Amino acid sequence: MTSELIYICAGSGLVGLAFYRLATCRDMLLRVLSLNVLAVGIAILFLASARDAGMTDAVPQAFVLTGIVVLVAVTAALLALAEQIDRQRDE
Amino acid sequence: MSDISLLVLLPLLAAVGAATTPRTSGIWGLTATALTATLAVWLTLDVFQDGARYIAISGWVAPLGIVLVADGLAALMLLMTSGVGVIVAIQAASWGVFPSSCASKDAESLRAGFWPMWLATLGAMNALFLSGDLFNIYVAFEILGLTAVGLTALSGTRSALRAAFDYLSAGLAGSLLLLLGVALAYGAIGRVDLAAVPMLADTIAGRIALAFIVAGLAVKAALFPLHFWMPEAHSSATPVASALLSALVVKGALYVILRISIEGGAGMEALRFALAVMGAAAMLWGAWGALRATRLKLLVAQSTVAQIGLITLAIGVAGDNLQQNGLWQAAALLMLSHALAKAAMFIAVGRIAEELGHDRISGLNRKELRPGAAEFAFAIASVSLIGLPPTAGFIGKWILIDGLIARDAWIWVALILIGTALSAAYLSRVVSRCLRGGPHVAANAHHPAWRIGDITALGLATSALVLGLASALPLGLLEITAK
Amino acid sequence: MSLAFDVLLAFGVVFTAAAALGTHDRVASIAGFVVTGLLVALSLVRLGAPDVALAEAAIGAGLTGALLLRSAWRLKPAESRVSPPIDRIIVALIAVCLSGALAWAVYTAPGAALYPALVSERLAESGVTNPVTAVLLNFRAWDTLLEIAVLFVALILVRIVAPAHPQPVVLGELMLPFARIVVPMCAFLAGHLLWQGASVPGGAFQAGAILAGGSLVLMLGGFAVPTPRLLSWGMMVALLGLAVFAVAALSTEALTGTLLLYPDGAAKIWILMIEALLTLSIAAMLCLLFCGMPRRPLK
Numbered sequence: 073m074t075s076e077l078i079y080i081c082a083g084s085g086l087v088g089l090a091f092y093r094l095a096t097c098r099d100m101l102l103r104v105l106s107l108n109v110l111a112v113g114i115a116i117l118f119l120a121s122a123r124d125a126g127m128t129d130a131v132p133q134a135f136v137l138t139g140i141v142v143l144v145a146v147t148a149a150l151l152a153l154a155e156q157i158d159r160q161r162d163e
Numbered sequence: 164m165s166d167i168s169l170l171v172l173l174p175l176l177a178a179v180g181a182a183t184t185p186r187t188s189g190i191w192g193l194t195a196t197a198l199t200a201t202l203a204v205w206l207t208l209d210v211f212q213d214g215a216r217y218i219a220i221s222g223w224v225a226p227l228g229i230v231l232v233a234d235g236l237a238a239l240m241l242l243m244t245s246g247v248g249v250i251v252a253i254q255a256a257s258w259g260v261f262p263s264s265c266a267s268k269d270a271e272s273l274r275a276g277f278w279p280m281w282l283a284t285l286g287a288m289n290a291l292f293l294s295g296d297l298f299n300i301y302v303a304f305e306i307l308g309l310t311a312v313g314l315t316a317l318s319g320t321r322s323a324l325r326a327a328f329d330y331l332s333a334g335l336a337g338s339l340l341l342l343l344g345v346a347l348a349y350g351a352i353g354r355v356d357l358a359a360v361p362m363l364a365d366t367i368a369g370r371i372a373l374a375f376i377v378a379g380l381a382v383k384a385a386l387f388p389l390h391f392w393m394p395e396a397h398s399s400a401t402p403v404a405s406a407l408l409s410a411l412v413v414k415g416a417l418y419v420i421l422r423i424s425i426e427g428g429a430g431m432e433a434l435r436f437a438l439a440v441m442g443a444a445a446m447l448w449g450a451w452g453a454l455r456a457t458r459l460k461l462l463v464a465q466s467t468v469a470q471i472g473l474i475t476l477a478i479g480v481a482g483d484n485l486q487q488n489g490l491w492q493a494a495a496l497l498m499l500s501h502a503l504a505k506a507a508m509f510i511a512v513g514r515i516a517e518e519l520g521h522d523r524i525s526g527l528n529r530k531e532l533r534p535g536a537a538e539f540a541f542a543i544a545s546v547s548l549i550g551l552p553p554t555a556g557f558i559g560k561w562i563l564i565d566g567l568i569a570r571d572a573w574i575w576v577a578l579i580l581i582g583t584a585l586s587a588a589y590l591s592r593v594v595s596r597c598l599r600g601g602p603h604v605a606a607n608a609h610h611p612a613w614r615i616g617d618i619t620a621l622g623l624a625t626s627a628l629v630l631g632l633a634s635a636l637p638l639g640l641l642e643i644t645a646k
Numbered sequence: 647m648s649l650a651f652d653v654l655l656a657f658g659v660v661f662t663a664a665a666a667l668g669t670h671d672r673v674a675s676i677a678g679f680v681v682t683g684l685l686v687a688l689s690l691v692r693l694g695a696p697d698v699a700l701a702e703a704a705i706g707a708g709l710t711g712a713l714l715l716r717s718a719w720r721l722k723p724a725e726s727r728v729s730p731p732i733d734r735i736i737v738a739l740i741a742v743c744l745s746g747a748l749a750w751a752v753y754t755a756p757g758a759a760l761y762p763a764l765v766s767e768r769l770a771e772s773g774v775t776n777p778v779t780a781v782l783l784n785f786r787a788w789d790t791l792l793e794i795a796v797l798f799v800a801l802i803l804v805r806i807v808a809p810a811h812p813q814p815v816v817l818g819e820l821m822l823p824f825a826r827i828v829v830p831m832c833a834f835l836a837g838h839l840l841w842q843g844a845s846v847p848g849g850a851f852q853a854g855a856i857l858a859g860g861s862l863v864l865m866l867g868g869f870a871v872p873t874p875r876l877l878s879w880g881m882m883v884a885l886l887g888l889a890v891f892a893v894a895a896l897s898t899e900a901l902t903g904t905l906l907l908y909p910d911g912a913a914k915i916w917i918l919m920i921e922a923l924l925t926l927s928i929a930a931m932l933c934l935l936f937c938g939m940p941r942r943p944l945k
Contacts (some may be wrong), residue, residue, distance in 0.1 A: 075648070075649060075652040075692065075694075075698060076753075076913060078649075078652045078656045079652070079656055079689055079692075079693060080749050080752050080753050081400065081927075082657075082659050082660050082747050082749040083654065083748075083749075083752075084744075084746070084749040085660040085663075085745055085875055086659070086660065086663050087343075087744065087745055087748055088741040088744055088745030088748075089660070089663055089664055089667055090667070091665075091740075091741045091744055092737055092741040093667045093738075094336075094737055095737045095740075096656050096729055096733070096734055096737055099723070099724035100328070100664075100721065100724065101668055101672060101721055102667070102675065102715060103332060103775070104332075104717075105667065105675060105676070105714065105715065105738075106667060107332070107335050107336070107339070107647060107684040108679065108706075108742045108908050109666070109667065109682070109841065110339055110340055110711055111342075112682070112683065112686050112702075112706065113810075114339060114342055114343050114346060115690075115698070115702070115756075116659075116686065116690075116693075117343075117346055117748065117752050117795065118342075118346040118349070118793070119352040119693045119694075119695050119698065120693055120752070121346065121349070121753075122349070122698065123693055123694060123725060124746070126735060127930070128693060128694035128695050128763065129759070129762050129765075129879050130762070130777035130778050130780070130781050130860060131227075131765065131781050131786070131804035131806035132346075132761075132935060133350060133695045133697055133698050133778045134778055134782045134786060134793050135345070135697070135782040136300055136698050136795050136890075137698050137701050137778070137782070137851060138298075138302060138714070138730055138782075138789055138790070139342060139703060140698070140702055140705050140706050141701070141704070141793055141796070141797065141851055141928075142302065142305045142703050142711055142793060142796050143707070143710075144705050144709055144713070144718055144798050145309070145797050145799075145800035145935070146305070146308075146331065146338075147306075147333050147710055147714075148311065148333060148713055148714055148800055148935035148936070149309060149800045149804060149807075149909050150328065150331055150332065150335070151713055151714070151716075151717040151804070152807045152808050153312075153316065153327055153328045153329060153331065153744075153803045153807055154717060154721055154937065155323060155717055155720050155721060155808075155809065156324055156807050157321070157324045157325055157328060157720055158720070160321050161321070161326065161722075163679070163684065163745070165899065165905070166898065167894065167905075168899055168905045169896070172892045172895060172896055175795055175888065175892055176889060176892050176893070178798070178799070178802075179888055179889045179892075180804055182798075182885060183703040183882070183885055184871065184880075207907070217903055218904070219904070220786075220787070220903050220904075220905050221784060221785060221786075221787055221788075221906040221908075222907040223768070223784075223903070223906050226760060226761070226764070227730030227761065227764040227765065227768070227785050228785055228786065229786055230789045231905075276802065276805070276806040279799075279802045280799070280802060280803075280806075281754045282800070283795065283802070286795070287792075287795070290792060298786075298789065299786075299788065299789055299792070302789050302793055302796065303792055306792060306795050306796050306799055308801040309796065309800055309803055310799050312803065313799065313803045313806055315750050316803070316806060316807055317806065318912075319647070324807070343748075347751060347752065347755065349757075350751075350752055350756075350757055351755050351756065351757070352756075352758050353757055353758030353759055353760040353761065354758070354760050367753045368751060368754070368756065371751055378655050411674045452874050474708065485685050503765070621899075
């Protein structure tokens with residue numbers, strides 16, 4: 073069992089957990105959290121498959137880095153929307 | 164500075180400018196949109212003369228670098244976006260983004276938000292159409308997802324914000340599916356450029372990757388059954404935002420599905436069949452939703468679901484480029500005609516709602532109000548959407564049905580005809596109530612006053628009509644493929 | 647030996663994620679998520695991707711955790727609607743099948759390893775020796791440009807939607823000794839990561855994120871009050887990033903005829919200049935995403 077397989081299992085485990093939570097939960101904050109966990113799982117899968125005899129490929133690393141930055145932007149936007157929805161519900 | 168790079172960078176720079184100076188954002192918006200439209204025309208003429216063009220960014224060719232490709236299909240999409248964009252932008256400028264019934268103190272901050280969002284949408288869509296790399300397409304979709312949500316959330320009402328949140332969550336889920344597909348594609352063949360899609364379609368791992376990619380795109384294109392976020396989003400946005408969302412933003416995802424299908428070759432048959440089935444289901448489901456809708460905007464949004472189904476059906480049955488059957492050109496033409504007609508419809512609906520004060524379909528025939536230009540624009544746009552001659556919608560459907568008959572695919576033909584009949588049914592709900600005369604109208608009925616909204620809506624609707632007569636031009640453009 | 651470490655780490659990642667997603671206490675969920683993020687960063691180091699590990703720790707775990715915590719206090723908890731157990735069992739089964747299928751698909755994928763050879767061939771011409779920086783700012787700089795545009799649009803979206811009075815709450819007296827250590831360290835680390843990113847793991851995004859962290863400490867400690875003036879300065883710096891990158895792209899096209907092709911031999915200088923400006927801009931953008939911006943006051 074190579075170390076890549078271990079991390080591939082971890083990554084797909086995260087994807088499965090996030091999918092389960094997304095399908096069963098209504099709370100906005102928890103949904104955002106699950107989407108983040110989903111993205112992290114995909115990131116691990118990507119990089120685990122990019123490993124080739126000890127050296128990791130530079131291009132997928134750039135992809136995942138871009139993905140992380142994009143994800144934080146979308147998360148911030150989602151949370152801003154959620155806060156405003158909540159505030160309007162108060163008024 | 165070539166036109167290809169300016170097509171993306173000019174709108175983005177103008178977006179920065181509009182964001183910095185909110186008071187003059189309208190000027191940034193209008194000039195940038197007009198300039199982008201000119202660039203798109205220039206590029207199209209260039210492609211007509213000299214064939215498809217490539218730019219290898221930074222001098223590195225694929226697969227290491229990113230390649231921008233401008234062939235006939237891309238040029239057509241660029242023209243569509245800029246053309247519809249210019250007219251909708253004029254509309255937005257005149258309305259101040261909102262119909263005049265809105266409080267003026269909000270109007271300025273709304274204007275300040277609209278223009279950067281629209282310009283970023285334009286830049287992102289252009290980047291999408293020109294891109295030749297799957298990961299690049301993913302990043303462009305991220306921009307597009309955020310700008311579309313921004314356009315939805317502009318009006319600030321509770322339903323708009325809720326719809327925007329659902330839209331963004333669905334968009335993120337779609338993007339993650341797309342990213343997962345790109346990761347699997349990398350795992351299968353080690354590269355992610357579009358030219359490698361035929362290689363993907365040849366292996367099992369590659370086909371799974373393509374399935375994930377198309378699934379992510381289907382979420383973004385609001386294809387049934389992944390369309391749940393769409394009707395609310397498009398109907399609670401302001402009319403200008405709805406026009407942009409329905410007419411342009413969904414086309415981005417449909418374009419990429421079409422592009423992948425064309426490149427994919429024979430290995431994608433199962434995927435294409437699935438697309439065709441979902442498209443047919445979407446046509447029927449959207450029509451059902453439109454028949455039951457009580458509000459005008461919701462009806463138009465459901466009709467978008469149905470039309471997206473039709474376009475996806477066309478992509479699914481078209482097969483790949485090698486079969487030389489030209490059906491994928493029908494899909495492209497249907498995209499174009501739908502963009503024109505749907506933008507016209509949403510602007511017309513905005514005007515109708517402005518005059519009446521509400522947009523309930525049951526309350527459309529008020530005795531004191533004669534039908535005005537907006538109602539006529541709606542009717543002409545309906546003609547194109549249903550697909551009656553001589554509109555572009557008719558030409559697209561004709562090519563599609565003709566090709567299907569030639570292949571003895573009677574079930575698909577029957578489904579398309581049922582879809583057409585249903586669209587005639589739900590659109591006539593509106594048109595029959597709007598356009599009335601004779602004994603139904605009171606003696607002292609008056610015409611609503613003319614506004615720019617009427618002119619823009621009529622302009623868009625008429626171009627959908629006229630495009631059918633001039634359809635040789637877009638079809639000729641589509642012939643220019645990148646090889 | 648290292649295999650045992652990997653197993654432990656991977657198990658930790660999945661366990662903390664499950665704990666974070668399973669608990670009902672919001673703050674505990676977010677704390678669990680941050681721990682998961684840090685463990686994932688360690689896993690990424692084990693997978694040979696230190697640049698990504700830095701970014702995941704700073705942005706994925708750190709900043710995202712901060713954003714979630716901020717919202718956790720402002721959002722009302724949703725009504726807990728418990729789905730019937732049979733529904734949950736079905737979804738759980740689907741989730742298990744999904745992760746199994748995914749793991750199998752990724753593990754058995756043949757993979758052609760095209761990129762490494764291409765990257766190492768052309769690394770010398772790229773102007774830097776860190777392959778990830780070369781990919782981000784030379785080979786695939788167009789992706790990076792569009793990525794800055796994503797941050798820009800998110801910022802505009804937050805400005806449209808967000809409340810009129812951003813108020814990160816001042817955290818109190820214990821922040822002072824913490825800030826005394828952390829803020830100078832952040833400034834130093836950011837500059838260091840930016841400079842060394844050309845040859846070893848580091849770069850603009852990581853440096854920008856750390857700088858943003860330092861600025862947030864300043865704000866949360868009450869040392870820098872988010873007045874409208876300060877916020878609009880921050881907005882200017884944030885917008886500068888996309889503008890400068892786009893203008894740089896256009897000027898490379900004017901100078902050398904190809905989009906984003908740096909002039910011969912000057913690649914390193916161009917990359918460093920763009921990276922420096924991007925660092926400041928990314929820091930401003932991430933900061934503003936956290937604390938929000940006032941809409942233009944309508945007098």
